[in-house]
Amino acid sequence: MLDSVLKAYGFPPDTSVTPHGSGLINHTWFLKTQKGKFILQRINQQIFPAPDLIAQNIEMVGSYLLTHYPDAVFPRPVSTRTGDTLVDAGPDGYFRLYPFIEDSVTVDIADTPARAFEAARQFGLFTRMLSGFPAGNLHETLPDFHDLPLRYTAFRRSLQNGNPDRIRKAGQLIGFLESHNHIVTEYSQLLADPGFKRRVTHHDTKISNVLFDDQGKGICVIDLDTMMPGYFISDVGDMLRTYLSPVSEEEKDLTLIQVREPWFQAIVEGYLGEMKDQLTPTEKNAFVYAGSFMMYMQALRFLTDYLYEDVYYGSRYKDHNYNRALNQAALLGQYLEKAPQLKNIVRKVIAQPPARLSSRNAPLE
Known part of the structure; x- marks a missing residue:
């Protein structure tokens, strides 16, 4: 399923891909490559029927923050080899890739x-x-x-x-x-x-x-x-x-x-x-x-x-x-x-x- 997606980003088919996180909506994987570490997501189109609108929102906000708050941490999607931020994998859905932020963690509970x-x-x-x-x-x-x-x-x-x-x-x-x-x-x-x-x-x-x-x-x-x-x-x-x-x-x-x-x-x-x-x-x-x-x-x-x-x-x-x-x-x-x-x-x-x-x-x- 992921071979065509990996190819779109220029990654070899034997790239290390493992499930990641506890999200219930989108499917998420962790990628470890020679180019670095990344987070790959498949957008759940049953919930979000128009992934291109999500991509446009993120691009607009990312550009605004880059201009007005250049030091803000705002993970933006990685572009494919053709310059797109979404991969249309046909019946497998839409995918996007984010850089993995080193030394970062997520938690599921507000424990303190x-x-x-x-x-x-x-x-x-x-x-x-x-x-x-x-x-x-x-x-x-x-x-x-x-x-x-x-x-x-x-x-x-x-x-x-x-x-x-x-x-x-x-x-x-x-x-x-x-x-x-x-x-x-x-x-x-x-x-x-x-x-x-x-x-x-x-x-x-x-x-x-x-x-x-x-x-x-x-x-x-x-x-x-x-x-x-x-x-x-x-x-x-x-x-x-x-x-x-x-x-x-x-x-x-x-x-x-x-x-x-x-x-x-x-x-x-x-x-x-x-x-x-x-x-x-x-x-x-x-x-x-x-x-x-x-x-x-x-x-x-x-x-x-x-x-x-x-x-x-x-x-x-x-x-x-x-x-x-x-x-x-x-x-x-x-x-x-x-x-x-x-x-x-x-x-x-x-x-x-x-x-x-x-x-x-x-x-x-």
Whole structure:
């Protein structure tokens, strides 16, 4: 399968190729060649049907950063022998190649507040550097990806058209989500506020999309397939959703779910250390809302898929997406209970001088 791809880059067919990483969307390999080390990816066209739009986004942003922030670490795709950044391998799909950044590592879990701080700082830095880039020039690689009213409408429709047995089973969870539809209303109100800015947004801020050095410091963000116009609550919300609890969305024991305030403060400090002067008062006031926005939307998406018999996410066992939805609802419930304390943390961090925000040097222990 990879022979034609290797040939396009001028690599011999006996090049060392090994699977790499833990990503669930694209297939990834590590290449060791006489020309150096590289990361090869096959783009999942079931998720991203237009790989050329992704390539154009990355090229536009890469050129902007090279001009305005020449020292920024921004891995750009390697060109083929014909000067292309994508290889069309026919039925095998589209491939791209990145240089491997030496002494870099990725992690799957925000195991310490310091790690969460570094990741949040990198995502904040990424958005800040692109504050002068016209976000509207980017292609929407996943249209309506974080459109909460659309997701809520799909959820409501699934209550009419979904599996009746599953609807009955999920009755209590459905009631919980419907009782919190004020989160949808608040989103619509934010979009109508001129102080809520459209920005270049990563849209997939799990910690595995940050490269770290061997001292635990962030190097740069990676995986820009979902980079498109959006709102800061998508990036901050996804960090809060995936970093705050010690267990992932796959955990079935809901008693293990926690909202850890030290991790929350680390995310606030890391992100605002880069973005405090960029965010408007409206956006700063919505920082805590960002978490409930993403937790609620993900619970809706998991439950909607469950009611439609797992046609989008699929399932590895019976009631998989139902359990995921329960997990996110439990996280949301705890988060909303702690919202007053969390808002107080944001207020205190906003009041800190910039030097204080960038001075977290806690060891990764």
